[in-house]
Amino acid sequence: MALTGVEIFKLLPKTNCKKCGQPTCLAFAMKLAQRQTSLDKCPDVSEEAKEKLGAASAPPIRPITLGTGAKCVKMGEEMVLFRHEKKFVNPCAFAVEIKDTLATADAERKMEEAAASEIDRVGQKLRVDALYLSNDSGDPARFLELARLASTKAPDLPVILGTVNPDAAEGALGTLAGKKAVLYGANAGNISAMAEKAKAAKATLGIAAKNMDELCELTEKAKSLGVEDMVLDSGARSAGEILRDNTYMRRAALKKNFKPLGFPVITFANRADGMLETLVAGLGVEKYASIVVMNEAERWKNLALFSLRQNIYTDPQVPMQVQQKIYKIGEPGPKAPFLITTNFSLTFFIVSGEIENSKVACRLAVMDSEGLSVLTAWAAGKFTAGKIAQFIGESGIEGELEQRELVIPGYVAILSGAIEDKLPGWKITVGPREANGLPAFLKARG
């Protein structure tokens, strides 16, 4: 269990030497308790204290990086069970499975597809994050060939090696030296050899257990063999088993500080039915997987899953915002209506959705209100006549319009006179209070 600041303070040298950057040892202890600093900042801490504090201050789910370079994926470090409590920290990685029994051309196609999967989504670059190479043939030579192919076709994508054969593991790991791969497939029969191979290659060891009891035994065994970085598979395959085991693992790690399960989780969503695979992968996103493995990464599926991951991993305390600018909906001509709203993402989505429903092409000015909705932004002084006038004045939009007319939300009707004063030559029209009034409002204008 986590120690309090005072308990930590008792273990510190109490010299107040300030070398850690804090004014006193007590202040340092408080920062440690809040996980805002790390123990290695203290040069004089005793070995005994290090051991005690190290165990207590380690995050309940170990941080592990998959891969290296620009496309590496951080895993672990999660602190909550429900996203409304606090932001989920490290978005899970999507991995596409490539079997060494595939024809080379098919394997190449899947690798290239994954490598080219990146799309831009609301300002974030999203992609298939990793390749899961599977030693289905059981043949070390074919597995090695597949690993070599991956290192030429998708050299910067992180790799998970799936094999239960330590010799196959060794060969493939050789092509991935220094790449922080995952070696998945350590079971009751091979764990000693697999642990050796993973350690030698500085890879993360993937535990392939049959059930939760065996999983705990295997992680303890791996730890005793000197393995520090692991990812966990309890053997869950049905959606119900995945929900159950992933929930147990997250709860045990966070609420009981149960060390044998304090590692990132790998979830196998693989299904022949692509739509079902998408839904099971979605469950992995929602319920605690750090890596989700799938058969195929088609574009329609990627778009849906990337979007879901983005939704689930947004910070619930920071309103989602859209960029301040003038958006075109449809193909607005010079006579098209010109409306304004705030940049809270839900406000934007609802307003732009209703404009789309109306089938009337419009320009929609979205003003930065720090992510607040119209009424809240107005009340907080972020959506005022002066600010609106400044935004519209500086936007240069008037050159595109035949008539200088701006439609404002009905909730801020009170601002219309003040905006007209500050934007000479403009006519301000009061629109509906709610977005669902927009189709009727826009259609009535002809």
Place this chain on the structure above:
Amino acid sequence: MPFTPPKESFSGKICEIGIGRGDGTVSLGGQSVMPFHSFEGAAPGKPAIAFEVQDVPPDDWPETVKDVFRDVSGDPVTWAAYCQDSLGADAIALRLAGTHPDRGDISAERAAETVSRMLAAIKVPLIILGSNHAEKDTSVLVRAAEAAKQTNSVIGKAQEANYKTIAAAAMANDLKLIAMSELDINLSKQLNILITQMGFDREKLITDPMSSALSYGLEYTYSVMERIRLAALAQNDPTLQTPMLADVGMYVWKVKETQAPEADLPEWGELGRRGVAWEAVTASAFLVSGADLLIMRHPDAAGAVKKFMAEMEVQ
């Protein structure tokens, strides 16, 4: 080392609500655990999927979903019978979209006739929905409720602006009621309290915390549902111990991702499966966060969600 599962049990329980008549009755709620957590407590009722039909042809639906119903959507009863008999709908959600002042302004009397015809033709439970025009809904839903008297149908949505009239109509005709507020646990709680203070039985109430679509606010609905369910179970809050509704189809089938052709946006992939995935992913996320009743449009999406639910039972 044997693993001791960190199970959680709650004192609260969701009301079990039966909707519909006779053999077609569907039971919602009744669980005392988080969604699909049957590994740690009782979870009797399975979530149900209602297919959405409208009283007018679905001109505002995108082609990919409109096409499926091309031969039947000219008449709401034919359409509903197709959903019941050929698509295996657990329930029918009749949206009286044509009563909206901008969509034809069909009268309350005609809407009530559609409801009567529908009830005579189908066996599965009926969910009667207004056009989401708070004012028009009051007159339409009052007449619709009379037409559905004592059929144990569901009617809605009662919102802050019109709940008194609609809840009174549901009460007078012995119907179940959907109460909807906008993405806020406190608003949901407040509306449920106001409705029960009128004498409406809380065991006849379904909460709609307001749905949304993947990428268009999904995380708000998802978290409001989780918070409502946790309040109901862990804090044993009786005002929130209602089954929850996710009205998915209407939000999903208006976003760009379910309409833009692949030719315009090749990186988004095939439109057909993209649209189905959009609805199915949205619906299954809401199942995981607490929905007991889904309203959906595309049969392929509903089919995928059914398979997903069946797998969720395998523990």
